[in-house]
């Protein structure tokens with residue numbers, strides 16, 4: 327048995343009254359990829375933030391190379407060779423790609439001036455290793471979310487750290503990008519880096535990890551060699567119930583239902599936008615979930631932004647309930663009955679506001695805030711919190727205190743009280759654990775039964791397969807295939823994309 331480079335013993339961490347970690351032991355060896363799984367709110371990110379020097383107040387022992395360590399900040403942790411990709415993107419949109427890759431450690435010459443050309447060249451080389459071909463001088467915020475995520479990963483992987491933590495790094499990546507990431511992780515591992523990898527994609531965890539640890543309710547409930555466990559067993563340990571029922575892998579054929587007779591709520595005809603969309607046409611019907619699947623960069627993002635009035639198409643038309651529409655703004659799209667839960671939920675959630683405010687904001691747009699008494703506002707929010715099983719079920723808590731997956735649920739909860747005509751969901755289950763995904767599937771089905779037209783856009787085959795009645799596949803800005811009333815599977819989708 328190798329001796330660990332990092333060892334935590336009996337770590338306990340509380341936020342106010344909430345105990346996020348209770349007596350957790352955790353060890354990481356050099357040259358090991360250690361997978362971490364657990365329900366939303368189980369304490370995974372909290373433990374990693376203890377390791378990365380973000381949370382400095384906790385009890386328990388923290389040993390680095392067998393010696394007690396006390397970090398006073400994330401900077402201390404970095405100096406000790408620990409780097410982390412956070413679950414929430416922490417790139418700086420206004421800086422260039424190269425500056426983001428070297429954030430905090432730009433190469434300088436002996437006069438202390440940043441060596442721009444060297445930085446751009448090295449950034450470009452590092453990104454190539456992950457298969458990313460991007461101009462190092464471009465502004466990061468102008469790039470798609472998935473690319474931003476890859477750039478953040480590159481920064482951490484190539485920072486020279488000997489302990490690397492990746493908290494949900496693959497949620498916005500396409501399958502080929504995940505493969506390249508895994509290849510790079512294996513190289514780093516073989517060179518002696520200790521890696522912690524957190525994901526809700528259990529198949530990925532099993533594929534890339536040497537060891538897997540399971541968290542539940544702030545405690546470590548299992549630790550095993552990846553080769554010695556199964557997806558079903560891990561799910562069981564994570565949520566302690568019907569592991570088998572949630573174990574879907576979508577590798578087998580799934581039958582899509584016969585066409586739906588509901589009225590056409592949205593008709594998109596020959597939509598074009600710059601180089602991102604080429605003559606895209608499809609319909610969304612009442613009482614139906616339309617899945618739109620494609621790799622990152624296939625045009626989904628632009629499409630959703632056009633639907634919500636954030637981008638103006640160059641050509642083609644949109645009709646809602648048979649009436650041709652042009653959306654000059656988000657407000658006009660919303661007046662036409664379209665609601666959108668965007669890919670980057672950060673933009674529409676208020677981290678410093680309590681959960682109930684984040685939920686009631688969509689109601690306040692419809693009825694005057696004078697009519698909505700705070701007590702009623704909280705009661706409405708409480709119902710959604712219960713229905714979606716948001717944890718902890720405390721509507722007065724600031725949103726920023728919820729775990730990543732629970733914040734996602736809040737973003738959805740907004741639309742449940744007064745549902746729109748057409749609901750457009752971008753990556754609705756990103757960052758959610760298997761149990762929570764199942765909750766979302768049930769909610770979407772309820773909304774469908776109420777007669778809503780629902781569009782689910784996702785780069786994850788599992789997401790569209792679990793939700794959609796009909797699936798449109800996009801590739802390089804065009805619709806290349808439609809699956810309806812026929813068999814479909816993960817492989818068939820990947821092949822079409």
Ligand SMILES: Nc1ncnc2c1ncn2[C@@H]1O[C@H](COP(=O)(O)OP(=O)(O)OP(=O)(O)O)[C@@H](O)[C@H]1O
Nearest residue numbers: 341346366367368369370371372727728729730731
């Ligand atoms: N800054 C904070 N203030 C208050 N409570 C917090 C804070 N950060 C986390 N918590 C709470 O600690 C618990 C563990 O959260 P954590 O973010 O570690 O979960 P997680 O396992 O990473 O979940 P997810 O899969 O959803 O990301 C949750 O109950 C969460 O609400």
Ligand SMILES: [Mg+2]
Nearest residue numbers: 370371413730
């Ligand atoms: Mg987390």
